[in-house]
Amino acid sequence: MNAEIIAVxxxxxxxxxxNTNARFLSAQLASVGVNVYFHTVVGDNPVxxxxxxxxAKGRSDIIILTGGLGPTKDDxxxxxxxxxxxxxxxxxEVAMKSIEGYFNKTNRTMTENNRKQALVLKGAEVLQxxxxxxxxxxxxxxxxxxxxLPGPPSEMEPMFTKYGIPAITAKMGEQAKIVSRVxxxxxxxxxxxxxxxxxxxxxxxxxxxxxxxxESEVTIRLTASHASEKTAAKLIDELEEKILARVGxxxxxxxxxxxxxxxxxxxxxxxxxxxxxESLTGGLFQEQLTSLSGASSVFKGGIVCYTNEAKVxxxxxxxxxxxxxxxxxxxxxxxxxxxxxxxxxxxxxISFTGxxxxxxxxxxxxxxxxxxxxxxxxxxxxxxxxxxxxxxINRVRAVKHGCRLLINSLKE
Amino acid sequence: MNAEIIAVxxxxxxxxxxNTNARFLSAQLASVGVNVYFHTVVGDNPVxxxxxxxxAKGRSDIIILTGGLGPTKDDxxxxxxxxxxxxxxxxxEVAMKSIEGYFNKTNRTMTENNRKQALVLKGAEVLQxxxxxxxxxxxxxxxxxxxxLPGPPSEMEPMFTKYGIPAITAKMGEQAKIVSRVxxxxxxxxxxxxxxxxxxxxxxxxxxxxxxxxESEVTIRLTASHASEKTAAKLIDELEEKILARVGxxxxxxxxxxxxxxxxxxxxxxxxxxxxxESLTGGLFQEQLTSLSGASSVFKGGIVCYTNEAKVxxxxxxxxxxxxxxxxxxxxxxxxxxxxxxxxxxxxxISFTGxxxxxxxxxxxxxxxxxxxxxxxxxxxxxxxxxxxxxxINRVRAVKHGCRLLINSLKE
Numbered sequence: 001m002n003a004e005i006i007a008v009x010x011x012x013x014x015x016x017x018x019n020t021n022a023r024f025l026s027a028q029l030a031s032v033g034v035n036v037y038f039h040t041v042v043g044d045n046p047v048x049x050x051x052x053x054x055x056a057k058g059r060s061d062i063i064i065l066t067g068g069l070g071p072t073k074d075d076x077x078x079x080x081x082x083x084x085x086x087x088x089x090x091x092x093e094v095a096m097k098s099i100e101g102y103f104n105k106t107n108r109t110m111t112e113n114n115r116k117q118a119l120v121l122k123g124a125e126v127l128q129x130x131x132x133x134x135x136x137x138x139x140x141x142x143x144x145x146x147x148x149l150p151g152p153p154s155e156m157e158p159m160f161t162k163y164g165i166p167a168i169t170a171k172m173g174e175q176a177k178i179v180s181r182v183x184x185x186x187x188x189x190x191x192x193x194x195x196x197x198x199x200x201x202x203x204x205x206x207x208x209x210x211x212x213x214x215e216s217e218v219t220i221r222l223t224a225s226h227a228s229e230k231t232a233a234k235l236i237d238e239l240e241e242k243i244l245a246r247v248g249x250x251x252x253x254x255x256x257x258x259x260x261x262x263x264x265x266x267x268x269x270x271x272x273x274x275x276x277x278e279s280l281t282g283g284l285f286q287e288q289l290t291s292l293s294g295a296s297s298v299f300k301g302g303i304v305c306y307t308n309e310a311k312v313x314x315x316x317x318x319x320x321x322x323x324x325x326x327x328x329x330x331x332x333x334x335x336x337x338x339x340x341x342x343x344x345x346x347x348x349x350i351s352f353t354g355x356x357x358x359x360x361x362x363x364x365x366x367x368x369x370x371x372x373x374x375x376x377x378x379x380x381x382x383x384x385x386x387x388x389x390x391x392x393i394n395r396v397r398a399v400k401h402g403c404r405l406l407i408n409s410l411k412e
Numbered sequence: 413m414n415a416e417i418i419a420v421x422x423x424x425x426x427x428x429x430x431n432t433n434a435r436f437l438s439a440q441l442a443s444v445g446v447n448v449y450f451h452t453v454v455g456d457n458p459v460x461x462x463x464x465x466x467x468a469k470g471r472s473d474i475i476i477l478t479g480g481l482g483p484t485k486d487d488x489x490x491x492x493x494x495x496x497x498x499x500x501x502x503x504x505e506v507a508m509k510s511i512e513g514y515f516n517k518t519n520r521t522m523t524e525n526n527r528k529q530a531l532v533l534k535g536a537e538v539l540q541x542x543x544x545x546x547x548x549x550x551x552x553x554x555x556x557x558x559x560x561l562p563g564p565p566s567e568m569e570p571m572f573t574k575y576g577i578p579a580i581t582a583k584m585g586e587q588a589k590i591v592s593r594v595x596x597x598x599x600x601x602x603x604x605x606x607x608x609x610x611x612x613x614x615x616x617x618x619x620x621x622x623x624x625x626x627e628s629e630v631t632i633r634l635t636a637s638h639a640s641e642k643t644a645a646k647l648i649d650e651l652e653e654k655i656l657a658r659v660g661x662x663x664x665x666x667x668x669x670x671x672x673x674x675x676x677x678x679x680x681x682x683x684x685x686x687x688x689x690e691s692l693t694g695g696l697f698q699e700q701l702t703s704l705s706g707a708s709s710v711f712k713g714g715i716v717c718y719t720n721e722a723k724v725x726x727x728x729x730x731x732x733x734x735x736x737x738x739x740x741x742x743x744x745x746x747x748x749x750x751x752x753x754x755x756x757x758x759x760x761x762i763s764f765t766g767x768x769x770x771x772x773x774x775x776x777x778x779x780x781x782x783x784x785x786x787x788x789x790x791x792x793x794x795x796x797x798x799x800x801x802x803x804x805i806n807r808v809r810a811v812k813h814g815c816r817l818l819i820n821s822l823k824e
Contacts (some may be wrong), residue, residue: 013438013450015439018431026425037457303713305713
């Protein structure tokens with residue numbers, strides 16, 4: 001079966017936002033062996049949407065639509081499909097209850113137009129919305145499967161993963177099993193990684209190897225297809241082993257993990273707590289760590305010591321360190337990591353001090369960063385980074401480097 | 413004239429990258445008054461590309477293609493269009509010289525397949541590539557304008573801005589000027605906003621009104637068209653005034669600004685500094701503020717007081733407050749905001765304490781948040797929020813609410 005993704009929304013045609021939904025859905029569909037042949041974007045215009053649906057019907061088995069399920073007048077996806085397929089719309093009671101519940105919970109009054117969100121195509125399989133109001137649905141007619149999903153990624157992505165993918169694979173019947181695994185790397189560029197794996201990439205067929213660079217990291221997606229799921233997994237195991245023999249030093253985890261998640265898992269496994277002192281990163285490390293549910297079991301808190309005063313008065317960095325070595329120094333980073341763990345009664349401390357940019361500081365160019373890791377019972381480690389990105393990229397990379405150092409230190 | 417953007421590349425259909433080209437081109441075209449009605453993505457497959465071109469010809473005047481102009485075997489855009497329109501391809505000598513020059517400059521040997529990049533549709537207007545090798549082109553046949561652009565954004569974007577836009581506007585002749593303005597709102601849902609503006613939205617024509625919800629905010633894009641740019645701007649001014657008379661209390665800024673950016677600008681204008689004490693938000697407010705260049709002029713630093721110990725021992729919240737009112741309370745938020753500003757020697761303090769979720773805390777459900785704002789010389793303000801999102805959404809919304817409160821307090 002082949003699929004087409006139709007995003008509905010004038011904001012996409014005005015260039016206000018990227019069509020990240022098409023990318024997400026494509027990657028998800030590829031992982032279960034569905035070929036996506038077309039993406040289409042059309043505005044909130046029922047006449048043009050009808051024409052687009054007509055074209056899609058002529059070339060695609062699965063037609064996935066995102067957007068236009070909301071409460072307002074320009075949300076017209078359901079209505080247009082209903083008219084075109086000659087199907088009625090009916091209130092889904094489960095969705096209606098969930099929408100009313102949302103308003104009750106937040107003590108807000110439900111305006112009448114919100115009821116529209118509970119309308120579904122009669123006879124459709126309803127896909128529950130766990131993160132918003134409008135439900136999704138899957139409707140089949142004349143060998144064409146229409147899946148309607150909400151536009152906001154925060155609602156659409158979990159809905160598709162949890163309910164959409166199983167609903168589609170159920171329609172696919174017996175197929176070769178597809179097994180996919182993502183290997184995540186940090187500290188090596190995409191071109192360098194590709195060069196080290198060139199012969200493997202050139203001779204790929206099953207499993208396939210798809211490298212991708214994003215957000216200062218590189219991932220490699222391995223995908224194998226076989227009648228037996230076990231054999232497909234074994235094919236991936238073998239290829240992974242070859243890859244890690246060459247670039248294993250940069251590897252840090254599988255699939256949807258992240259550096260901060262690996263930090264969290266390691267601290268938890270070892271029963272250790274951490275505190276942080278952040279200057280140029282302004283709280284980014286702590287914000288990432290506390291974004292994880294259960295962070296309170298490993299995180300004691302920390303200081304955003306953005307000024308020299310805060311470093312000296314709150315984190316107790318010695319005045320001489322600031323005057324002799326400067327705030328942007330390994331010595332300052334070391335004291336910050338050691339002192340902050342003491343101050344907050346944590347087993348470990350991490351610190352970041354440096355120059356995010358765009359301007360230089362203390363004679364150091366933008367991108368100069370010192371990271372320090374203190375783990376009780378071990379000598380404090382410091383590392384100097386020389387980053388070359390924008391202010392925001394430097395901050396993000398600094399935190400990633402800090403996580404990598406911390407992971408290495410905890411694993412030792 | 414209306415336009416369609418066709419991106420050619422299997423990597424897009426595999427979900428490896430976002431189609432940022434479509435977004436860029438759409439925004440650029442909107443700014444010169446060209447309506448984009450469709451985006452299409454198709455793989456490196458000449459049969460499917462031909463069909464897509466056939467559909468585009470039936471509905472669009474300007475057809476802009478990105479990608480598939482490179483040297484490799486799967487780059488087939490020019491070849492497919494040439495065949496379909498019955499036009500020959502010919503070497504463009506200027507482009508050929510530029511490609512040879514590139515190889516000379518980098519001391520690399522030019523492989524034969526690079527010559528292919530200098531081929532253009534015979535009779536096309538050639539668009540020079542200042543940042544790469546493959547030139548773009550504009551070819552007109554039977555009232556349809558085909559513009560071919562390279563896929564890499566680093567080549568495509570400057571080419572389109574410098575040569576593509578002038579080539580298109582030359583074909584358009586005298587046109588109305590388009591003026592567009594985005595109004596940003598926080599604290600009101602999309603449906604509620606639309607209900608308040610229903611009659612304006614229903615009677616819209618010039619300017620048009622396009623509401624959009626994203627990341628817990630709502631924006632309204634006003635777009636006016638008139639022979640005189642001044643008159644178009646005046647039409648927008650008038651409509652904006654009507655809109656703000658009804659929902660002005662939720663309005664916080666124009667175009668590409670953000671709540672944190674408005675906080676920064678206000679602090680800077682008033683010559684005030686701030687410090688923060690964050691519990692459930694884990695440093696998110698501070699991270700956002702320090703992401704702005706120049707933050708050090710207004711930000712003194714802060715404490716991520718994730719535990720009760722940190723609240724008491726570092727931010728000096730009274731033990732009785734914790735034992736009697738709890739850490740999730742207005743009283744705790746108030747002391748945090750007041751004490752953190754003192755501790756860091758700042759003019760103002762902001763604090764966040766509450767339950768991000770998914771679990772409840774101290775008997776409060778997930779989403780219960782207390783924010784406090786302390787500005788020197790004024791009474792401290794606290795606000796209780798009851799949020800209903802996921803852990804991450806609750807944290808983001810809490811910070812946005814905090815920014816809004818702070819903005820209101822600073823403006824008073």
